[in-house]
Amino acid sequence: MNINITAVDYDGLIPNNVGLGQDLRVKHALEKWHPGYINWWNDMGPEGFQESLVYLRTAISVDPKGWAKFDYVRMPEYRWGVLLAPQHEGRKIPFGMHKGEDAWQEVPGEYRAMLRRLIVIQGDTEPASVEQQRYLGKTAPSLYDMRNLFQVNVEEGRHLWAMVYLLQKYFGTDGREEAEALLQRRSGHADTPRMLGAFNEKTPDWLSFFMFTYFTDRDGKMQLEALAQSGFDPLSRTCRFMLTEEAHHMFVGETGISRIIQRTCELMKEHKTDDVRAIGAIDLPTMQKYLNFHFSVSLDLFGQEASTNAANYYTQGVKGRFLETRIDDDHLLTGAAYEIETVEDGRIVKKSVPALQALNERLRQDYIDDCARGVLRWNKMIEKAGIAFEMKLPHRGFDRRIGGFAGARVSPDGRVLSEAEWKANESKWLPTSEDRAYVTSLMGPAVIEPGKFANWIAPPARGINGQPGDFEYVRFN
Numbered sequence: 001m002n003i004n005i006t007a008v009d010y011d012g013l014i015p016n017n018v019g020l021g022q023d024l025r026v027k028h029a030l031e032k033w034h035p036g037y038i039n040w041w042n043d044m045g046p047e048g049f050q051e052s053l054v055y056l057r058t059a060i061s062v063d064p065k066g067w068a069k070f071d072y073v074r075m076p077e078y079r080w081g082v083l084l085a086p087q088h089e090g091r092k093i094p095f096g097m098h099k100g101e102d103a104w105q106e107v108p109g110e111y112r113a114m115l116r117r118l119i120v121i122q123g124d125t126e127p128a129s130v131e132q133q134r135y136l137g138k139t140a141p142s143l144y145d146m147r148n149l150f151q152v153n154v155e156e157g158r159h160l161w162a163m164v165y166l167l168q169k170y171f172g173t174d175g176r177e178e179a180e181a182l183l184q185r186r187s188g189h190a191d192t193p194r195m196l197g198a199f200n201e202k203t204p205d206w207l208s209f210f211m212f213t214y215f216t217d218r219d220g221k222m223q224l225e226a227l228a229q230s231g232f233d234p235l236s237r238t239c240r241f242m243l244t245e246e247a248h249h250m251f252v253g254e255t256g257i258s259r260i261i262q263r264t265c266e267l268m269k270e271h272k273t274d275d276v277r278a279i280g281a282i283d284l285p286t287m288q289k290y291l292n293f294h295f296s297v298s299l300d301l302f303g304q305e306a307s308t309n310a311a312n313y314y315t316q317g318v319k320g321r322f323l324e325t326r327i328d329d330d331h332l333l334t335g336a337a338y339e340i341e342t343v344e345d346g347r348i349v350k351k352s353v354p355a356l357q358a359l360n361e362r363l364r365q366d367y368i369d370d371c372a373r374g375v376l377r378w379n380k381m382i383e384k385a386g387i388a389f390e391m392k393l394p395h396r397g398f399d400r401r402i403g404g405f406a407g408a409r410v411s412p413d414g415r416v417l418s419e420a421e422w423k424a425n426e427s428k429w430l431p432t433s434e435d436r437a438y439v440t441s442l443m444g445p446a447v448i449e450p451g452k453f454a455n456w457i458a459p460p461a462r463g464i465n466g467q468p469g470d471f472e473y474v475r476f477n
């Protein structure tokens, strides 16, 4: 397979490898959108740090061998660009009724509305998380963590650019309107909220931030993986490059949580106590409750277990499965079945449904498997520290708002409960206002001395881009 690496044009206002210099219509549309974006960033981006110099990576290439450079940047001056992964010449659509046909370089008229909707939903999540994380810089547990937060934020901004490019380039007037609307909605706003539930929740503290980047960014990963299989080649290429950046967001989440666990275990051993709150750390049961919350709101993002929309997306070639090309089946799924779980008459039952309709559930299962790997690593650390505690993913039916489990009361170990049983136990399973107040109380003013960390979190094993432990990741003016 031939791979075309188009050089990145880094000179104009918008760094890109999509030939914007020759595509004046789209270039002008993006330049017109740009001031609104900067206004949004100034209003809704990291509060109080817009003038700071942050040691950020910027994508300057899409070559997997070296695509980023690191330097001090003021966030509003970050080079948000439009970067697509290299085009694979001769790429074929890998699934659905168009399987084996050439991938589309333009939007097929009959799939226009469907593709636009998928792009808008993905696009909406990107600025939403920046809005959710807006105040966290003020309580960063170290310069290292502050820098990682801002890195995630600017890259979510770039992901918005990526989706807006597709809208402007391929969807005409309605694409332009959608691009504007992406700057108008606000996370958690009563009248103009973001489109998906988890992106309207608050991210009020750093434990929530790490849980969000571990669990909710991972939903993003799965959606991008499914869209990277799309028959619409520009969408596929866009998502493939976004996945390169997304990996860092989940790294931030996984290592953030493991550093808190590490610190908690150290203090438990040092002080020979389970009551680490008395010494200013986050106890493991509280971490488990936060995990339960973030996991279940993220599971909701995958939608209904059985969905005709999901079937249509697949059959029509616009959204595939996780690792579609590595699955050994017919990639049509017309006669196949898939087993889902749902609640009927107060019991969890297994039900066989057409595999095509169960694609949301299948992606959710891939997601659960992916989540479980990090939990295993956290548990190894706890075990190594000689502490008898095991972190667990709750049952998929626990505290759900969407799908067959919505409305049912399911315990973390997968039993359907009465309302009274739920009420009696809820405070053991989900963060209470007291838990949240305790975690909030640990979020002191940002720790800004290079190499220093808040008491409740261990330093990372290594620095960003090989930098030493006391590196000055953020410089203040």
Ligand SMILES: [Fe+2]
Residues within 6 Å of the ligand: 126, 155, 156, 159, 220, 246
């Ligand atoms: Fe993203």
Ligand SMILES: [Fe+2]
Residues within 6 Å of the ligand: 156, 217, 220, 246, 249
């Ligand atoms: Fe992300």
